[in-house]
Amino acid sequence: MSSGGTVVWITGLPASGKSTLAAHVAARLRASRAPVVVLDGDAVREVIVPAHGYDPASRDAFYRTLAGLAALIAHQGAITIVPATAHLRTWRDQARSRAPRFVEVHVATPLEECRRRDPKGLYARAGDAGALPGAGADYEPPLHPEVVADGGDDDGAVRAVLDRLR
Numbered sequence: 001m002s003s004g005g006t007v008v009w010i011t012g013l014p015a016s017g018k019s020t021l022a023a024h025v026a027a028r029l030r031a032s033r034a035p036v037v038v039l040d041g042d043a044v045r046e047v048i049v050p051a052h053g054y055d056p057a058s059r060d061a062f063y064r065t066l067a068g069l070a071a072l073i074a075h076q077g078a079i080t081i082v083p084a085t086a087h088l089r090t091w092r093d094q095a096r097s098r099a100p101r102f103v104e105v106h107v108a109t110p111l112e113e114c115r116r117r118d119p120k121g122l123y124a125r126a127g128d129a130g131a132l133p134g135a136g137a138d139y140e141p142p143l144h145p146e147v148v149a150d151g152g153d154d155d156g157a158v159r160a161v162l163d164r165l166r
Contacts, residue, residue, distance in 0.1 A: 005074030006165055007099035009092055010083040010149075011142065012107030013134040014122050015114040017152025018083035021107055024158045026081055029165075037073050041066060041084025052129065060091070067095035074099050079165060087133035089140045103164045106145040148166065 008025065010018045017062050022038050029036040043065055073080045078100075084091050096102040111134050115123045132136035146164055147151050149157030 005069045005077045005099075006079050006103060007095060008081045008100040008103045008105060008161060008165075009070070009080065009086065009095055009136070010081065010105045010107060010111060011086050011092060011145075012149075013111060013114045013139055014085060014132060015108035015118045016107040017149070017151070017154075018107050019150055020152025021105070021154065021157060022081045022083035024152070024155075025161050028158060028162060029079055034165075035078040036081065037078050038081045038083070039066065039070055039073075041082065041086075044069070044084075063088075064094065065093035067091070067098055070095060071098035071100075074101070085133050085139070086117045087137060087139040089142065094144065103147065104145045105140050105147040105149060105157065105161060106142045107149045107154075107157075107160060108141070109151050113151075 008022075012018050019040055019042075022145070026036050026038050045062060048065065048069075055080050066082065066084060066086075070080045070082050073146065082095070086095070092104060098106070114134060122132055133139040147157055147160040
């Protein structure tokens with residue numbers, strides 16, 4: 001693997017398989033002894049900015065923080081994997097502009113499949129949780145992602161991400 005730092009931003013609808021794909025990529029990187037950090041959007045939200053809500057201003061602040069943290073780690077030479085919805089392109093573009101290298105991965109799971117397997121019950125509670133991407137808030141898919149995945153268990157997408165990191 002390359003010794004330079006890279007941010008691998010994995011975007012997609014809630015319950016699309018972003019975290020699952022991130023875990024598969026991270027496991028392969030760790031097996032090759034590559035320095036890797038996973039900044040799962042949900043976990044980072046709980047630890048760093050638990051007071052941030054889901055209104056537009058709070059989401060903007062959260063994704064700005066997440067992009068900055070990912071870039072900081074990548075500038076230290078690590079591969080930083082960020083499974084986070086970031087449903088507006090502008091947030092992902094900001095992350096790209098801050099990173100030494102950037103790979104955008106779109107987990108293109110159809111909305112109905114995300115709703116069907118929704119492990120956190122987000123779609124069922126969408127009215128209570130604010131504007132959920134895919135259920136009230138628009139999701140802006142990447143225009144030109146480096147990798148497109150068909151769900152979180154897409155081994156071809158894992159290999160494509162690893163190829164981008166060489």
